Amino acid sequence: TVLVVDFGAQYAQLIARRVRECHVFSEIVPSTMPAAEMLAKRPKAIILSGGPASVYAEGAPVVPEGLFDIGVPTLGICYGHQVMAQALGGTVENSDVAEYGGATVAVASPGMLFAGLPHEQAVWMSHRDFVSSAPAGFTVTASTDVTPVAGMEDLDRGFFGVQFHPEVLHTQHGMEILRRFLYEGAGCRPNWTMVNIADESIEAVRERVGEKRVICALSGGVDSAVAAALVQRAIGDQLTCVFVDHGLLRKGEPEQVEKDFVAATGVNLHVVDAQERFLSALDGVTDPEEKRKIIGREFIRVFEEAAREIVHGGAGSAGEPAEPVEFLVQGTLYPDVVESGGGTGAANIKSHHNVGGLPEDLQFKLVEPLRTLFKDEVRALGEQLGLPAEIVWRQPFPGPGLGIRIIGAVTRDRLDILRDADAIAREELTRAGLDRDIWQFPVVLLADVRSVGVQGDSRTYGHPIVLRPVTSEDAMTADWAKLPYDVLQRISTRITNEVREVNRVAVDITSKPPGTIEWE
Numbered sequence: 001t002v003l004v005v006d007f008g009a010q011y012a013q014l015i016a017r018r019v020r021e022c023h024v025f026s027e028i029v030p031s032t033m034p035a036a037e038m039l040a041k042r043p044k045a046i047i048l049s050g051g052p053a054s055v056y057a058e059g060a061p062v063v064p065e066g067l068f069d070i071g072v073p074t075l076g077i078c079y080g081h082q083v084m085a086q087a088l089g090g091t092v093e094n095s096d097v098a099e100y101g102g103a104t105v106a107v108a109s110p111g112m113l114f115a116g117l118p119h120e121q122a123v124w125m126s127h128r129d130f131v132s133s134a135p136a137g138f139t140v141t142a143s144t145d146v147t148p149v150a151g152m153e154d155l156d157r158g159f160f161g162v163q164f165h166p167e168v169l170h171t172q173h174g175m176e177i178l179r180r181f182l183y184e185g186a187g188c189r190p191n192w193t194m195v196n197i198a199d200e201s202i203e204a205v206r207e208r209v210g211e212k213r214v215i216c217a218l219s220g221g222v223d224s225a226v227a228a229a230l231v232q233r234a235i236g237d238q239l240t241c242v243f244v245d246h247g248l249l250r251k252g253e254p255e256q257v258e259k260d261f262v263a264a265t266g267v268n269l270h271v272v273d274a275q276e277r278f279l280s281a282l283d284g285v286t287d288p289e290e291k292r293k294i295i296g297r298e299f300i301r302v303f304e305e306a307a308r309e310i311v312h313g314g315a316g317s318a319g320e321p322a323e324p325v326e327f328l329v330q331g332t333l334y335p336d337v338v339e340s341g342g343g344t345g346a347a348n349i350k351s352h353h354n355v356g357g358l359p360e361d362l363q364f365k366l367v368e369p370l371r372t373l374f375k376d377e378v379r380a381l382g383e384q385l386g387l388p389a390e391i392v393w394r395q396p397f398p399g400p401g402l403g404i405r406i407i408g409a410v411t412r413d414r415l416d417i418l419r420d421a422d423a424i425a426r427e428e429l430t431r432a433g434l435d436r437d438i439w440q441f442p443v444v445l446l447a448d449v450r451s452v453g454v455q456g457d458s459r460t461y462g463h464p465i466v467l468r469p470v471t472s473e474d475a476m477t478a479d480w481a482k483l484p485y486d487v488l489q490r491i492s493t494r495i496t497n498e499v500r501e502v503n504r505v506a507v508d509i510t511s512k513p514p515g516t517i518e519w520e
């Protein structure tokens, strides 16, 4: 493993992903972790991340004591470069001139990291402090007009530092520099591949679960599907998946889970048709938060009942004595783990992330086979496990489903209208080849709004549909997607022609903030 020491969250995750793109496993650790604990993870290399602090600021994060004495090759990036220089006897200075954005470094002496690369290269900088003199034993490898020590290395001790950010795409040769550090500087081998990841994760699940029974709630989303497929591969019929059909899914989605997913994995599936139950619980409710609460609550109840039934009825293999279910599969991803402190103990279940937040009295132990993976890695793993592209490349979809895309009370009729309109929008997006450019494409029915129209020479008084295509990296911020006019036009024409009750189509052109992605 390669340890990425985190001096400021948004930098560390990107570095960790880039290391993995070099097919070397990486793990993020806080800069407060003692060196001995880091050493116990037996790292092949250490990378000190960038961070927002100045090394001179009060309370600025420091390198764990003794880290430079444990004999592990280390690369410092930006702030990491500065703390390395400072800790080993170099000088870091404050500057009046900041260097933000693109810059050009001149290679003074190629050393190991710059060997074979052009003398001048474009890099991405983001700093004010700078290293003015490298510690004894180091060679200065690169500099810019403002930064005398933009690169340095001490090959004898295996220490490297760069002031710029090799993990950012704007740094022309960033990945090559990173690869050189990993392969040549630290002797890492590129053996972290999807095949190996799948094999190792399957083995780990077998070891953790043994002969015990396991349950998993399928939402239809990517994470729970991949987690379930992996666990199925590991333990077969010891796993039972529960799929609660709450009637708020999009067209074709229940079938995707019930047929395609089962066909691809052979998983033991327990479907609960709870459509009536959710509809009557939502009857007449218009307040968004109220809807969310009801859907979450009903979901937990239905899941709980199903779990009890499975525990007591020994679902799956008929006739066998019931054996308690000990484990619950959870599709937790690495960013959640990092953001909640990176602990290895019982995971805290994020209500936004999983299917509704599960009842405590069920007392399951968790199996979280994706907790070391980033989203794009989960998709790759899903493909490796043979899941259909429609499942692996599904857009994120909120737990409360179409329930929060009908503005007004939820009824069966309104759900059918929205499902039809949504299916058309998705079909046309796919036909235009734009699926992977769009983060999410909510389609919203303004059920309590009517407007006048004219169709086939007669007056209509129907409902508007709002299209809400957005681009985003992580759903925290988003921009409205500039879909080509001809795609919008086809969607609009088809929806007004094919979906009864809809006589108007609008496009939402609000970014987030100030709007959220969903309307409720």
Ligand code: XMP
Pocket: 292, 351, 352, 353, 354, 396, 397, 398, 399, 400, 440, 475, 476, 512, 515, 516, 517, 518, 519
């Ligand atoms: P907003 O609307 O807050 O949504 O911009 C951000 C992202 O979260 C999704 N979302 C949910 N996901 N349960 C979920 O699992 C929920 O209750 C929920 N509400 C919103 C939304 O689709 C978007 O991707």
